[in-house]
Amino acid sequence: MESNFNPQKTPNFSIKTTTFDQPNILFTHHFTFVFHLLLICIFFTHPLPVSTQSWDGIIVTESDFQALQSFKQELIDPNGFLKSWNDSGYGACSGGWQGIKCAQGQVIVIQLPWRGLGGQITSKIGQFQALRKLSLHDNVIAGSIPKELGFIPNLRGLQLFNNRFTGSIPPALGSCPLLQTIDLSNNSLVGTIPASLANCSKLYRVNLSSNSLSGSIPIPIAKSNSIMFLALQFNKLSGVIPDSWGIEKIGVKPMFQSLTFDHNFFSGPLPVSLSKLTDLQEISVSHNQITGTVPVEFGELSKLQVIDLSYNFINGSIPTSFSNLTSLKSMNFAHNNLTGEIPTFLGEKLNLSSFNVSYNNLSGSVPTQLSSKFDSSAFVGNLDLCGYSLSTPCLPSSPPSTIPSPPSNHRGSNKLTTKEIILIAAGAVIAILLIICCILLCCLFKKRQGGRQKDAAAGGGPGGGSGGPVAGKMEPPPQVEAAGEAGGKLVHFEGTMGFTADDLLCATAEIMGKSTYGTVYKATLEDGDQVAVKRLREKITKSQREFEIEVNLIGKIRHPNLLAMRAYYLGPKGEKLLVFDYMPKGSLTTFLHARGPETPVNWLTRMQIAKGMARGLLSLHTHHNIIHGNLTSSNVLLDENINPKIADFGLSRLMTTAANSNVIATAGALGYRAPELSKLKKANTKTDIYSLGVIILELLTGKSPGEAMNGVDLPQWVASIVKEEWTNEVFDLELMKDASVIGDELLNTLKLALHCVDPSPSARPEVQLVLQQLEEIRPDAATSSGDDGGGAGPSISE
Ligand SMILES: *[C@@H]1O[C@H](CO)[C@@H](O)[C@H](O)[C@H]1NC(C)=O
Ligand SMILES: *[C@@H]1O[C@H](CO)[C@@H](O)[C@H](O)[C@H]1NC(C)=O
Ligand SMILES: *[C@@H]1O[C@H](CO)[C@@H](O)[C@H](O)[C@H]1NC(C)=O
Ligand SMILES: *[C@@H]1O[C@H](CO)[C@@H](O)[C@H](O)[C@H]1NC(C)=O
Ligand SMILES: *[C@@H]1O[C@H](CO)[C@@H](O)[C@H](O)[C@H]1NC(C)=O
Numbered sequence: 119m120e121s122n123f124n125p126q127k128t129p130n131f132s133i134k135t136t137t138f139d140q141p142n143i144l145f146t147h148h149f150t151f152v153f154h155l156l157l158i159c160i161f162f163t164h165p166l167p168v169s170t171q172s173w174d175g176i177i178v179t180e181s182d183f184q185a186l187q188s189f190k191q192e193l194i195d196p197n198g199f200l201k202s203w204n205d206s207g208y209g210a211c212s213g214g215w216q217g218i219k220c221a222q223g224q225v226i227v228i229q230l231p232w233r234g235l236g237g238q239i240t241s242k243i244g245q246f247q248a249l250r251k252l253s254l255h256d257n258v259i260a261g262s263i264p265k266e267l268g269f270i271p272n273l274r275g276l277q278l279f280n281n282r283f284t285g286s287i288p289p290a291l292g293s294c295p296l297l298q299t300i301d302l303s304n305n306s307l308v309g310t311i312p313a314s315l316a317n318c319s320k321l322y323r324v325n326l327s328s329n330s331l332s333g334s335i336p337i338p339i340a341k342s343n344s345i346m347f348l349a350l351q352f353n354k355l356s357g358v359i360p361d362s363w364g365i366e367k368i369g370v371k372p373m374f375q376s377l378t379f380d381h382n383f384f385s386g387p388l389p390v391s392l393s394k395l396t397d398l399q400e401i402s403v404s405h406n407q408i409t410g411t412v413p414v415e416f417g418e419l420s421k422l423q424v425i426d427l428s429y430n431f432i433n434g435s436i437p438t439s440f441s442n443l444t445s446l447k448s449m450n451f452a453h454n455n456l457t458g459e460i461p462t463f464l465g466e467k468l469n470l471s472s473f474n475v476s477y478n479n480l481s482g483s484v485p486t487q488l489s490s491k492f493d494s495s496a497f498v499g500n501l502d503l504c505g506y507s508l509s510t511p512c513l514p515s516s517p518p519s520t521i522p523s524p525p526s527n528h529r530g531s532n533k534l535t536t537k538e539i540i541l542i543a544a545g546a547v548i549a550i551l552l553i554i555c556c557i558l559l560c561c562l563f564k565k566r567q568g569g570r571q572k573d574a575a576a577g578g579g580p581g582g583g584s585g586g587p588v589a590g591k592m593e594p595p596p597q598v599e600a601a602g603e604a605g606g607k608l609v610h611f612e613g614t615m616g617f618t619a620d621d622l623l624c625a626t627a628e629i630m631g632k633s634t635y636g637t638v639y640k641a642t643l644e645d646g647d648q649v650a651v652k653r654l655r656e657k658i659t660k661s662q663r664e665f666e667i668e669v670n671l672i673g674k675i676r677h678p679n680l681l682a683m684r685a686y687y688l689g690p691k692g693e694k695l696l697v698f699d700y701m702p703k704g705s706l707t708t709f710l711h712a713r714g715p716e717t718p719v720n721w722l723t724r725m726q727i728a729k730g731m732a733r734g735l736l737s738l739h740t741h742h743n744i745i746h747g748n749l750t751s752s753n754v755l756l757d758e759n760i761n762p763k764i765a766d767f768g769l770s771r772l773m774t775t776a777a778n779s780n781v782i783a784t785a786g787a788l789g790y791r792a793p794e795l796s797k798l799k800k801a802n803t804k805t806d807i808y809s810l811g812v813i814i815l816e817l818l819t820g821k822s823p824g825e826a827m828n829g830v831d832l833p834q835w836v837a838s839i840v841k842e843e844w845t846n847e848v849f850d851l852e853l854m855k856d857a858s859v860i861g862d863e864l865l866n867t868l869k870l871a872l873h874c875v876d877p878s879p880s881a882r883p884e885v886q887l888v889l890q891q892l893e894e895i896r897p898d899a900a901t902s903s904g905d906d907g908g909g910a911g912p913s914i915s916e
């Protein structure tokens with residue numbers, strides 16, 4: 119172990135392993151944003167024993183061994199997953215027993231989801247005194263949830279959803295002081311919600327949805343100041359929703375972010391105290407029996423994004439205070455008894471992406487901002503509402519001209535039956551949709567192109583580039599497509615697809631993500647080609663002249679491990695779009711952190727990604743003299759062969775200094791920023807190496823740097839465990855299966871990564887050396903991502 123890694127430099131933190139590999143706090147909304155995983159920081163208060171086991175493991179304690187035996191006995195294992203639990207306990211704690219993780223001979227994790235397990239959970243479960251996580255979701259386990267779980271002082275996570283548990287939720291669970299997440303959704307539980315759960319002061323995620331629970335919501339739960347997510351939908355809960363939300367206890371604010379109470383039998387009014395939940399982002403009480411009005415105080419919920427009150431008996435009008443809900447994206451008030459007009463602020467002040475007030479008793483005209491954005495099904499069923507479709511004109515003197523008058527009906531009045539309204543609306547909607555579809559997408563880019571754009575390409579039309587990975591030195595001149603007077607300018611680079619500005623602006627687009635620099639869309643062109651389009655935020659780019667000089671340089675860079683820019687577009691009002699290859703496999707972040715346990719990522723693949731990144735970065739640093747400045751796993755994209763491609767390089771050159779400081783700050787929050795950048799403010803090759811090191815650590819540990827490891831960042835966490843010689847504890851459990859074969863490779867890569875994240879910039883290697891060492895650790899077989907690209911020099915010159 120010749121070592122570049124100096125343990126003296128690493129801080130000395132006491133270490134506890136988190137047991138939460140997938141916090142899974144993914145918010146699903148009605149619209150198609152792809153949200154980043156929101157990782158919740160978990161801080162543990164009590165230090166816990168952590169395994170000091172060597173690669174050979176140690177023997178499980180007698181008490182835990184007995185409990186494991188009963189656990190196996192009482193389960194039914196039709197697929198034989200528990201066959202590995204066959205020896206006298208020797209293998210239980212050394213990786214031989216599937217689904218078990220130990221520390222110091224005690225079981226700390228039992229994780230057996232999607233195994234087809236039946237039977238029931240043994241009452242001896244209480245013997246696992248060190249157990250932190252019990253995850254048995256997606257099986258067919260029946261019987262009751264043992265009250266003995268309440269005797270486990272270390273229990274943090276209980277994932278029993280998608281099973282067949284019966285009986286009631288044991289109130290004893292309230293005695294688990296460290297419990298953080300409890301998900302019992304989609305079982306057959308009955309009885310009431312135990313108020314004692316509110317005694318777990320670390321509990322932040324409670325999911326009891328899709329059971330047959332009855333009774334009302336206990337007041338102590340409403341008063342909780344730890345719970346963030348409370349999901350109670352699809353039960354038989356009833357009574358009035360308590361009015362005790364948002365009570366600040368000794369200066370600690372309530373944490374609720376999401377309350378889903380839909381599909382129950384709640385009655386009575388909406389509690390005003392909900393308005394005190396300052397962090398609330400989503401509330402759903404649809405399909406209940408709520409009466410009364412919508413409290414004006416709801417206008418104080420400044421972070422509210424989704425509100426669904428549909429299918430209740432709510433009356434009164436929509437409060438004008440809703441104009442203050444600037445975060446609101448989705449509003450569903452369908453099937454209630456609301457009266458009054460739709461207040462125009464809903465169209466003017468709010469930017470809603472989903473809206474529905476159908477089947478109420480609203481009157482007046484629909485603001486054009488809403489009627490142009492949402493189809494008539496969002497407004498139907500309000501007899502006195504007009505102006506949302508051709509068949510509901512607001513002026514009595516202007517009958518619809520293009521729609522044939524419907525045959526008179528038996529009522530003998532001018533009013534149409536609901537069926538007719540729907541038929542006519544449907545016809546009109548289909549016609550309008552075809553038109554609006556295109557307009558909407560153009561609106562996405564904020565600019566509707568006026569006239570058709572003329573193809574005034576300088577080089578004789580698009581598509582002239584020689585395909586394939588052409589050497590970076592000999593690009594054909596960029597092809598410029600000037601659009602009509604009102605239009606903008608589209609510039610293609612080598613390897614272009616033959617699209618016009620019109621094709622691009624009217625492509626079907628879907629938001630993939632947002633960053634400091636702008637929003638990324640997946641755009642499908644008319645011919646089915648897919649591209650990624652980055653729409654840069656306004657006022658963050660340099661002057662147009664400087665911008666064009668820089669973007670023309672970046673657009674010429676071609677390397678198998680760098681994401682190629684294919685074109686850019688400058689709109690007439692200064693809007694800027696960058697067009698890149700679309701990578702169907704998405705980013706390394708998603709690939710690594712948002713996958714099921716049944717799709718492991720093996721060491722070979724991880725190594726291939728590490729090497730590819732190093733090659734891409736080498737090309738940037740040595741051949742193009744570009745500092746990336748924002749290298750994160752979400753900026754590393756994967757092609758269909760899992761070859762990594764670094765994205766977003768060079769963009770900092772297009773931006774103002776202020777925008778770039780912003781990016782550096784964000785990188786800090788994400789855990790990829792070199793420590794010296796907090797003072798230095800300007801990225802360099804050594805700060806890029808730091809970020810590369812963090813990503814390699816991410817590949818080794820399977821942990822996201824955003825995930826707080828007891829309040830320290832990923833490099834510090836790894837370094838401190840290594841220092842205490844618990845090295846095997848840092849690696850992703852998945853990799854440990856083959857530890858006997860690849861153990862040395864893991865260790866050497868770990869050393870290299872720690873070298874890259876050395877707190878002292880001068881101690882970090884240059885990228886040539888990183889690549890060289892990675893190639894020494896695992897020599898390439900026939901590599902597909904070799905140095906065959908233009909620009910990337912094959913020689914390692916040190
Ligand atoms: C016990 O389990 C191990 C690990 O799965 C397996 O290799 C071994 O063959 C099993 N032994 C018996 C007797 O089933
Ligand atoms: C509930 O569990 C069943 C299997 O027990 C599964 O088929 C179904 O998809 C689950 N429902 C949800 C909403 O996850
Ligand atoms: C919560 O804990 C306190 C004391 O620790 C106890 O008095 C109380 O009964 C508990 N509440 C519930 C609902 O179990
Ligand atoms: C609760 O569980 C349901 C069904 O299993 C799931 O759809 C929902 O996303 C979960 N909600 C939270 C907040 O965990
Ligand atoms: C919006 O909020 C501001 C400040 O909190 C308040 O003064 C104003 O009255 C609110 N607007 C409405 C319509 O409630």
Ligand SMILES: *[C@@H]1O[C@H](CO)[C@@H](O)[C@H](O)[C@H]1NC(C)=O
Nearest residue numbers: 431432433434455456457479
């Ligand atoms: C709707 O509200 C009106 C008064 O505004 C009331 O007369 C009517 O009974 C209500 N309908 C329902 C279904 O609650």
Ligand SMILES: *[C@@H]1O[C@H](CO)[C@@H](O)[C@H](O)[C@H]1NC(C)=O
Nearest residue numbers: 447469470471561562563564
């Ligand atoms: C409204 O939201 C959409 C996405 O939901 C966004 O593209 C658009 O720029 C927003 N408009 C305004 C004026 O904020």
Ligand SMILES: *[C@@H]1O[C@H](CO)[C@@H](O)[C@H](O)[C@H]1NC(C)=O
Nearest residue numbers: 454455456457458478479480
């Ligand atoms: C609609 O509201 C009016 C009063 O505003 C009321 O007279 C009427 O009964 C309501 N219609 C329904 C269907 O609730």
Ligand SMILES: *[C@@H]1O[C@H](CO)[C@@H](O)[C@H](O)[C@H]1NC(C)=O
Nearest residue numbers: 452473474476492493495496
């Ligand atoms: C509005 O809600 C009604 C009733 O749930 C539904 O049929 C309709 O499709 C919805 N329309 C929109 C635009 O969401």
